[in-house]
Amino acid sequence: xxxxxxxxxxxxxxxxxxxxxxxxxxxxxxxxxxxxxxxxxxxxxxxxxxxxxxxxxxxxxxxxxxxxxxxxxxxxxxxxxxxxxxxxxxxxxxxxxxxxxxxxxxxxxxxxxxxxxxxxxxxxxxxxxxxxxxxxxxxxxxxxxxxxxxxxxxxxxxxxxxxxxxxxxxxxxxxxxxxxxxxxxxxxxxxxxxxxxxxxxxxxxxxxxxxxxxxxxxxxxxxxxxxxxxxxxxxxxxxxxxxxxxxxxxxxxxxxxxxxxxx
Numbered sequence: 001x002x003x004x005x006x007x008x009x010x011x012x013x014x015x016x017x018x019x020x021x022x023x024x025x026x027x028x029x030x031x032x033x034x035x036x037x038x039x040x041x042x043x044x045x046x047x048x049x050x051x052x053x054x055x056x057x058x059x060x061x062x063x064x065x066x067x068x069x070x071x072x073x074x075x076x077x078x079x080x081x082x083x084x085x086x087x088x089x090x091x092x093x094x095x096x097x098x099x100x101x102x103x104x105x106x107x108x109x110x111x112x113x114x115x116x117x118x119x120x121x122x123x124x125x126x127x128x129x130x131x132x133x134x135x136x137x138x139x140x141x142x143x144x145x146x147x148x149x150x151x152x153x154x155x156x157x158x159x160x161x162x163x164x165x166x167x168x169x170x171x172x173x174x175x176x177x178x179x180x181x182x183x184x185x186x187x188x189x190x191x192x193x194x195x196x197x198x199x200x201x202x203x204x205x206x207x208x209x210x211x212x213x214x215x216x217x218x219x220x221x222x223x224x225x226x227x228x229x230x231x232x233x234x235x236x237x238x239x240x241x242x243x244x245x246x247x248x249x250x251x252x253x254x255x256x257x258x259x260x261x262x263x
Contacts, residue, residue, distance in 0.1 A: 021202055022156035024058035025099040028067030028164035031089055041071055041164040043251060046258060050165050057169035058160050064102050066095040093221040097212050104155045155205050163199035163244055171241035172200045185230045189237040198223045200242040
């Protein structure tokens, strides 16, 4: 089920902080085969690493990054919780499950920003809590938590779900600043080709958890399988904010265009 909405008139307008999710999940743990195995999250564009563009876009959130341990040690990097799907490289759905377990289990570390500032606010809802990662079955739990855990708390009602290779993540967040409409489970950007950008969206956390529970196994599952039953509110991305840089050609092209734009 889908519904199309017109994008905001300007991508530079600050989102209404009171309407934004409290949490963000950023996927940064793939093999990056189209980048010859390079660390995609650490590729530098516009003077900062790709992951840092996304972290800045969701400043103020309880942010869960799914990826390798070294991502937590970059000097000056914003506060986050780093987890890993187990085993590693079992796909985006397994990564999201690991992030949800951290988020719902109260292991997400608050950023230094007061909740309600930046691009994260909103309401929280009570969901069944999962046991800590160390007590969960090894086939479906985060393999590591790099940041210390906090006391358990309510789960955010909505969660940003973003790829780590979105250099225009701030514009993604701005385009999706309107709360998910009643009757829908998610709001995602749709590119000029009509393709839903699943990792450029905001989701009801309970809907993500329900969809996860409906799968027989998350290892190797596709985003299409996970979200087959999700009611999607489509938001046209007419400015190309959801461009992702997952090949060297795409990175070189983006850098070239930015150089031309900036003179």
